[in-house]
Amino acid sequence: MNWTQFILATIFVPIIAFAVSTWVPGIMRKIQARIQMRIGPPVLLPGFWSVLKFFFKKRIDPVSPLPRLYHSIPVIGIFLMFFIILLTNPEWRDVLGLATLVAIAGLVKVEETLYIVMGNLSDSVLSVRMPYPDMVSGSTMKAKVRRNFEKISVTRAFKFITVGSFPLYLGLFVPAMIAGSIGIMSIANYQGFYSDGFTLKSIFDLNPLIFSVPGIIGAIVYFAGYLVIINEYPFSIMHTKADVIEGPTLEYAATARAGYYLMRETTMFVMSSIFVTLYFGIPPALSWAMIPHVILAMILPVLAAIVSAFTPVLTFRQVYPMSLGFSALGVIGVIVAVL
Amino acid sequence: MIMSDTDRRDRAEYEVPLGPLHSALLEPFRIRLFVDDERVVDTEITYDTAHRGIERIMEGMPVQKALIITERICGICSHVHLWNSTRMVENGLGIEIPQRAEYIRVIGNELERIHSHLLFLGHAFEILGHETFSMRCFMLREPVQNMLFLLSGNRVHYTISVIGGVRPRCDIDKEKKKNLFEMLNNLEEGCKNFANRATKDTLIISRIKDIGYLSKEDAVKYGALGPNLRASGVNDDVRMRVREYTDNFDFDYIVFDGGTVFDRVACRVYEVLESIKIIRQALETLPDEEPMNVNYEIGEMDFSHSYNEAARGEIYDSCALDESGRIRNYIDRTPSMTSISAMEVSCIGDHVTDASIIIASCDPCLTCTNRMTIVDEKKNKEYILSPEEVKRMTRRRKV
Numbered sequence: 001m002n003w004t005q006f007i008l009a010t011i012f013v014p015i016i017a018f019a020v021s022t023w024v025p026g027i028m029r030k031i032q033a034r035i036q037m038r039i040g041p042p043v044l045l046p047g048f049w050s051v052l053k054f055f056f057k058k059r060i061d062p063v064s065p066l067p068r069l070y071h072s073i074p075v076i077g078i079f080l081m082f083f084i085i086l087l088t089n090p091e092w093r094d095v096l097g098l099a100t101l102v103a104i105a106g107l108v109k110v111e112e113t114l115y116i117v118m119g120n121l122s123d124s125v126l127s128v129r130m131p132y133p134d135m136v137s138g139s140t141m142k143a144k145v146r147r148n149f150e151k152i153s154v155t156r157a158f159k160f161i162t163v164g165s166f167p168l169y170l171g172l173f174v175p176a177m178i179a180g181s182i183g184i185m186s187i188a189n190y191q192g193f194y195s196d197g198f199t200l201k202s203i204f205d206l207n208p209l210i211f212s213v214p215g216i217i218g219a220i221v222y223f224a225g226y227l228v229i230i231n232e233y234p235f236s237i238m239h240t241k242a243d244v245i246e247g248p249t250l251e252y253a254a255t256a257r258a259g260y261y262l263m264r265e266t267t268m269f270v271m272s273s274i275f276v277t278l279y280f281g282i283p284p285a286l287s288w289a290m291i292p293h294v295i296l297a298m299i300l301p302v303l304a305a306i307v308s309a310f311t312p313v314l315t316f317r318q319v320y321p322m323s324l325g326f327s328a329l330g331v332i333g334v335i336v337a338v339l
Numbered sequence: 340m341i342m343s344d345t346d347r348r349d350r351a352e353y354e355v356p357l358g359p360l361h362s363a364l365l366e367p368f369r370i371r372l373f374v375d376d377e378r379v380v381d382t383e384i385t386y387d388t389a390h391r392g393i394e395r396i397m398e399g400m401p402v403q404k405a406l407i408i409t410e411r412i413c414g415i416c417s418h419v420h421l422w423n424s425t426r427m428v429e430n431g432l433g434i435e436i437p438q439r440a441e442y443i444r445v446i447g448n449e450l451e452r453i454h455s456h457l458l459f460l461g462h463a464f465e466i467l468g469h470e471t472f473s474m475r476c477f478m479l480r481e482p483v484q485n486m487l488f489l490l491s492g493n494r495v496h497y498t499i500s501v502i503g504g505v506r507p508r509c510d511i512d513k514e515k516k517k518n519l520f521e522m523l524n525n526l527e528e529g530c531k532n533f534a535n536r537a538t539k540d541t542l543i544i545s546r547i548k549d550i551g552y553l554s555k556e557d558a559v560k561y562g563a564l565g566p567n568l569r570a571s572g573v574n575d576d577v578r579m580r581v582r583e584y585t586d587n588f589d590f591d592y593i594v595f596d597g598g599t600v601f602d603r604v605a606c607r608v609y610e611v612l613e614s615i616k617i618i619r620q621a622l623e624t625l626p627d628e629e630p631m632n633v634n635y636e637i638g639e640m641d642f643s644h645s646y647n648e649a650a651r652g653e654i655y656d657s658c659a660l661d662e663s664g665r666i667r668n669y670i671d672r673t674p675s676m677t678s679i680s681a682m683e684v685s686c687i688g689d690h691v692t693d694a695s696i697i698i699a700s701c702d703p704c705l706t707c708t709n710r711m712t713i714v715d716e717k718k719n720k721e722y723i724l725s726p727e728e729v730k731r732m733t734r735r736r737k738v
Contacts, residue, residue, distance in 0.1 A: 132369055146353065149355070152355065240468060242467070310471060
């Protein structure tokens with residue numbers, strides 16, 4: 001292992017991911033706005049300037065049983081994402097044997113679980129705590145428990161973990177079945193990527209999996225899972241404004257909200273980055289490979305923006321069959337890959 | 340409340356209170372959802388946070404001054420309130436109205452219905468999370484606002500009707516008519532395209548079909564009105580009984596049988612097209628005469644009443660005048676007043692997320708509805724009248 005390369009990659013890959021991810025929400029919002037015949041915000045506004053603005057807002061303590069933990073969850077989420085993108089970096093291939101799809105799947109699961117913790121730690125004023133004389137105007141207690149919005153989001157987050165994210169994991173493992181390995185770099189190497197001596201011209205020598213039948217099936221399934229993991233329309237029932245408003249993130253304000261925005265945009269970029277590594281065979285190496293990697297990593301956010309502009313928020317009535325359908329497609333992808 | 344207390348306690352796992360402050364509620368009201376595994380088993384809607392005391396303000400005011408206050412009841416259906424209150428006084432005093440004025444009042448009402456329905460659709464799609472359709476509804480609504488501006492000089496409170504006819508500034512000359520026709524043609528094309536898209540989009544339909552079911556019997560029992568009633572298969576429209584409509588215009592009453600959110604949405608979409616038809620007929624056959632009869636006298640009037648069809652359903656106005664023409668016992672009932680129980684019952688059995696769209700699909704206008712809080716000074720207690728109590732108070736009186 002080249003220690004200099006390793007240290008440089010460990011420092012700069014997350015920095016690059018962080019910098020690029022600040023553009024992602026702006027690009028998505030701009031595309032949605034154009035579809036809706038609006039001008040839309042400046043590209044850097046939603047991902048960068050609004051984050052910066054929230055850092056300078058007056059700090060408001062959340063109503064939470066564990067406010068420090070509640071505040072620190074976005075930071076944990078951001079570092080999880082940095083860790084995931086590092087695992088897909090060629091310099092990290094030998095670190096504790098972690099650069100595998102199993103490790104990535106596990107870390108993504110932790111990321112999903114964060115929403116459950118968030119929801120349980122949030123207790124906003126907008127439902128149970130709103131001072132309204134329901135209980136003193138002669139009415140009786142009509143249910144066993146009074147529950148606030150965030151707890152409903154927790155239930156939804158849990159349902160998503162169990163059902164909604166199946167397509168994502170199937171999408172992750174289709175390349176493994178094709179390449180015959182769960183190692184990230186083995187999958188990239190299978191597609192012709194070698195970090196030593198990689199130039200921009202080398203892109204044309206690659207054989208991306210996405211151009212194969214199981215690859216395209218896997219990519220479609222991964223995209224459905226991507227929409228679920230970033231909680232974007234149509235799979236944003238956890239955050240839907242129709243009832244739970246912001247769901248688990250309702251109590252985040254000022255710095256904490258800035259942190260949540262950063263966590264969300266980092267997730268958007270990193271999950272897309274994994275897609276590029278697995279399906280195009282270009283990992284986020286600290287070399288010329290980073291340029292095509294970043295460009296290709298915009299594919300999923302752009303597609304997500306287009307899909308979200310044309311879809312309503314789906315409830316579990318639609319999510320269950322859709323998840324089942326995409327999971328079945330993923331299984332077909334796996335079978336085709338084995339064959 | 341629809342269920343008995345025992346049933347509720349047995350079935351409801353937890354309660355989710357929403358509002359009166361909530362991003363999905365355009366107006367302040369309280370919803371309590373009693374839920375079992377994200378399925379609503381019972382609901383309770385309370386609306387008592389925006390009392391304005393309009394009827395009390397009007398008491399003792401000269402009728403010419405007072406009627407304009409009825410327009411301020413609502414910012415969406417302002418014209419029909421003023422028209423109906425004016426019509427009620429005109430009926431009571433036997434004042435003749437030029438036919439041209441009747442046509443212009445109808446045009447105002449139908450334009451108002453279009454913009455109200457488009458506002459409803461924009462809001463409904465926003466709740467569904469379909470921003471593109473929501474924006475499109477608001478884009479379609481903008482020319483309607485412009486047409487109302489062209490007709491009356493205002494975009495919100497138009498003040499078209501006045502006792503004896505319509506205000507001279509709201510009269511339609513040749514240039515105005517030409518522009519209105521042009522705008523109406525563009526609007527019709529846009530609305531037809533939208534109706535075609537909105538009622539055939541599979542994802543939208545999967546969200547709104549088969550939820551918020553309100554049976555024909557329940558719609559009648561719980562007092563649903565307007566499009567909510569017609570979407571449950573009851574062909575009832577006050578316009579069938581309003582002379583200004585029955586004598587002059589030919590149009591269809593949109594009735595759907597399903598009673599679901601889809602039917603309530605589709606009913607409004609197609610009513611927009613019918614309203615366009617009525618406006619076109621009114622503009623084509625607009626009588627050539629003065630739009631105002633100034634030969635009338637205001638004096639004592641026994642209780643008079645008038646019904647009309649607003650965008651959300653039946654509205655009712657009633658009052659008497661004393662010998663100097665001052666208002667006595669003004670009563671104004673808006674359609675949302677009786678639709679609230681229907682909203683409660685239609686939520687039952689559906690997902691919590693769907694509750695917002697189900698309530699919104701009944702198109703409540705609660706700020707208009709909230710009229711009266713009873714304060715008992717002796718017992719130091721205040722309470723809100725139930726819809727049933729209010730209905731009893733607004734029952735027709737013999738003239």
